Amino acid sequence: MSPASVGLAADPVPGTRALLCECAGTMSSNLDFDVLEAGISALGVSVERQRTWCGREGRTRLIELVEEGEGAGRLVLVGCSADFAARRLQGLTDRGLRFEAASIREGCSWVHGEDRAAVTAKALRVAEAAIRFPAHREQREGHLPVSDRVTVIGGGVAGTQAAVELARMGHHVDLLERRPFLGGRATTIGPVFPTGDCGPCLPATGAQSGVRKCLFRNVAVDHPNLRIRRRTEVQSVTGRAGDFRIEVRSLPTMVGAECIDCGLCEQACPVPGGPGQATAISAELYDGRVLRSIDLERCTFCGSCAAACPVGAIDLQPAADLEVLHAGAVLIATGCEPAPGHLVTHLGHGRPGVMTQVELAEKLDGWERESWHGRMPARHLVMIQCAGSRDQRRLPYCSRLCCMVALKHAIRLRSLFPEMRVTICFQELRTPAARDETWYLAARRAGVEFVRGSPAAVEVDGEGRPVVDVEDLAAGELRRLRPDLVVLSTGLVPTAEAAPLAHLLGVPLDDAGFVAQLDAKNRTTETRAEGVFVCGSASGPKTLAECITDAAAAAARMHEFLTSTGRQHAVTASVDPGRCVGCGACLAACPFGAVGLIDRAPAAPRPATVRPDAQVAEIDADACRGCGICAASCPELAITHSLDDASVIARLEVLTAGTESPVIGFTCAECAAAAFTLSGLRRDQYPERVRLIELPCLGRISASHIVEAARLGAAGVFLAGCVEGQCQYMRGDRSAAEQVELAGELIRQTGRIMPVELWQLCAVEHHGIGHRIESFCARVDAAHARAYEARLAGAADGSRPPAPAGVGG
Known part of the structure; x- marks a missing residue:
């Protein structure tokens, strides 16, 4: 067989050098390398042939080519797949070796039979397509000006921990918190699981003793690189990754640095404060200092505090401050909050004697003081799990933490009030971590009663007491409970600021309204917007332990992003x-x-x-x-696009030419390409008429490419991409599905028959690639056979139309 016999074009491609690899003779049974070498030379390129390019002699020659630099020209390795070659030649690629690959091993020789002429012809086509029409995968390396400043939005435990980590790494950090104090809800909920200690503590720095320090005593929060901006909200965001401009609005604390913490202002204030605060002016112990702040939502501006202050530290007149911050990266750490009460009105929320677990947590410290005096706030307390959660009409998901919170509170209540009867009504009780089960066992030992059943409603009797009817599934009976207090374990939802903030930053939200992670397995602290990161419960409910770990991970990823010397x-x-x-x-x-x-x-x-x-x-x-x-x-x-339409269509022309009933497979460069490479390494067999074209993403495919394949004589086309919802470009799979539907309609309008399928798979599904392709080819042939029979039956003059190529013999 000669190169001319397969109809190869001989267009010269200046500056290209083909590196033909025999792979130690493993392809010689069905490939004629002399024909391959001559055919590639006929394209007008220089060809160098080695038994193995990854062996000693081949690597020595590659080193020479690296040293030649631009003089070596564009290199195309005609042999194994790009992935396999990159691993084998990693040391050389690190030294500057750049090449493209034409896979005649995993994509040709190893997956086809012993028809030497047919397999060699395909290998020549694969090599020609790679040599004549570059994949344009070259990277442009540039150093964009990147500010080393970071803006962290949210001063809860996660945001504060991340800000501290970044400050210690040398970045200038602006920590924005819309409330007067740091720590978020962790400061008001008492002891937390799994450790049973208080919530607002952070890992100790190297300069501090112990493994943790209370947020209010942690000197890291006073790092010189960290600027804390309380009562601050984001107004607008412009710019790009590396150079964000963030306009913020800061309300004054109204208490100046002159404050000596005498407490006279708090004694004079006539307005009750929020949870954990006696009055509208309150204090926070912070790094050995006391900071006071006025709750602007509760303050009546009566002036009593200012009049009582002996040093004139209180000014009730200052205006809000507008400022533009510059940041190379932004971290969203806005946390989550309890589900709104309207989701659980059917369970009595808003009535006397009914509260949520969060409200209970804020009361428990005060109840502990009641226990010292022998007073008990309730004789019987009932907790209702999944209140409004896992309900498609209300909150459709599980918030992960509610069961553990209920167990924690039940144990503490039984410890404070041994005479109190505590009942937990549940459908399923979830203790996901290994140590969490010990809390359930501890609650059992403490005398907490568990009823397997979910009350449909909470009524009120004539005396104003809650009435809970619940079907005890374990006992098989309907029970009526008359507690003094009902506690609802409501779910957790995104904070109110999450959606508008995400919109300003160009970050999508997930189905539940939380900030969507870039990848839920591999890149959990990144978002779709480059330079915008997320941590803590802003991306979904998490324990405090998980929030702290998440914060450290986010800080590390942001540091890597900001200190990268070049971005590809x-x-x-x-x-x-x-x-x-x-x-x-x-x-x-x-x-x-x-x-x-x-x-x-x-x-x-x-x-x-x-x-x-x-x-x-x-x-x-x-x-x-x-x-x-x-x-x-x-x-x-x-x-x-860098891989333009002309290049895609030209590859189609090369790969379909001279082939009987060709089947075209477009694969994405990630999951599908990995699956096909692994399948090739396993030598899964499929027909040589199948020709593959790799794209950066299936989103690159357009209906015009598929229609052009039909015009060029393709019998069928399949598109292989990532698992549904896992496209690294977010919507490449959906875009491909839309283009497939459009192409199908256009092809039907031409009267042609060409089956088109979209496959979504991951690398571990490589075992079935050969069978999947064989089955598709069978469906393609069957479709053409049916079309032929239909044309035969419909021929008016009884003449026999020509049989479709590859069908019926």
Whole structure:
């Protein structure tokens, strides 16, 4: 067989050097390397052939090519897959070796039979496609100016811990807290699980003794790199990753540094305070100092505190302060809060004798003082688990913490009031961690009563006492409980500020309204917006222990982001203003907010149908991730991706030429590519007529590519991408599904038959790749056979139409 026999084009490709690898003879049974070498040379490129390029001689030659630098030209390794080669040659890639790969091993020789001519012909096609039409995966390395400042939004335990970590790493940190004091809800809920100690403590720094220090005594909170801004809220956010500009509005504390903490202001204040605060002016012990602040939501501005202050430290007149902060990165640590009461009105919320677990936590310290005097606030207390939660009409999810909170409170109540009867009504009691089960056992030992059943409602009797009817599933009977107090274990929801803040930062929310993590397994502290991070319960309910761990992880990731000496970006997309009509389809399609509409310059080119003042799309190259979804979604073909349409179609032409009933497979460069490579390593067999084209993401595929495959004679097309919902570009799988549907309709309009399928898989599913492809090819042939039979039956003159290629013999 000669190179000409397979119809290879001989277009010269200057500056390209093909590195042909025999892989130690493992492909010689079905590949003719002499024909391969001659065929590649016919393309007008230099060919170097080695028994193994990853062996001693091959590596020595590669080192020489690295030293040649630009003089070596563009290198294409014709042999194993890019993933396998990158691992084998890692030491050289670290030294600057750059190459592209044409996989004739895992993608050709190892997965096909012994038809040497057919397999060699395919290998030549694969090599030609890679050599003539680069994948354009080169990276542009640039150092963007990145501010070393960080803004942390939320001063609870997670936000404060992250701010401390970042300050100790050398970053200048602005910690914004909308309330007067740090610590969040942890300061008001008493002892916490799993340790049983108080909530507001942070890990001790190296300069402090012990493993933890109370938030109010932790000297790290007074780090010189850390500026704490209380009563501060974000008004607007502009800029980009590395250079955010954040406008904040700070309300005054109204108590100046002259305060000597005599307490006379608190004694004079006539207004009751919030939870844990006696009056509207209250104090916080902070690093050995006492800071006082006025609760602006409760203060009546009567002036009693200012009149009582002996040093004139209180000023009730100062105005709010507006300031613009600069930050290289932003951390969202806004936490969560109890579900609103309207979700549990059916369980009596808002009536006397009914409260939530959070309200109980805020009362327990006061109840402890009652216990000293032998007073008991209730003889019988009933806790109702999953109050409003795991209910599709109210709160559809489990908040993870409620059961443990109930156990903690039940144990403490029985400890404070041994005569109090405590009953927990539950459907399922969840103690997820290994140590959590000990709390359940401790509650049993303490005499807490457990009733397996969920009350549908809480009524009130004639005396105003709650009445709880519950079906005890364990006993098989209906029980009526008449407690003095009902405590509802309500779920946790995002804070009210989470949604507007996420909108300002361009960060999506998940189905429950929490800040969506970039990846729920691998990148839990990052968000879709580059430079914006999340930690703690802002991304979902977490224990305090988890919040502290999450904060440390977020700080580490932010430090890495801010100190990176260079940031790599895929070569990105660009807009042709001469085609763009400003429809905004790309704006809606981009998962990363990298596309915007701007005013068109008067002299800029524009389509004839577009007004001179019409807007035009613009792509922010720094925000673009190179997925190609915008290019696929543009109805005017006005966006050029690094892997442009011409290159994709040219590859289709090369791979389908000279092949009988070719089947085209588009694969994403992540999960699907890994699955196909692993399948190739296992030598799973499938027909050689299957030709693969790898894309950065399935979102790059457009209906026009699929229709063009049909025009070029493809018998079928499959698209293989990541597991549903796990696309690293967020919506590449959804974009591909939309394009498949559109392509199917367009192909039907032409009267052609070409099955198109979308596969969503992960690397561990590589065991079934060969069988999946074989089955698809069988369905393709069956579809064409049915179409042929239909045409045969419908032939009016009785003539026999030609059989479709590859079908029926």
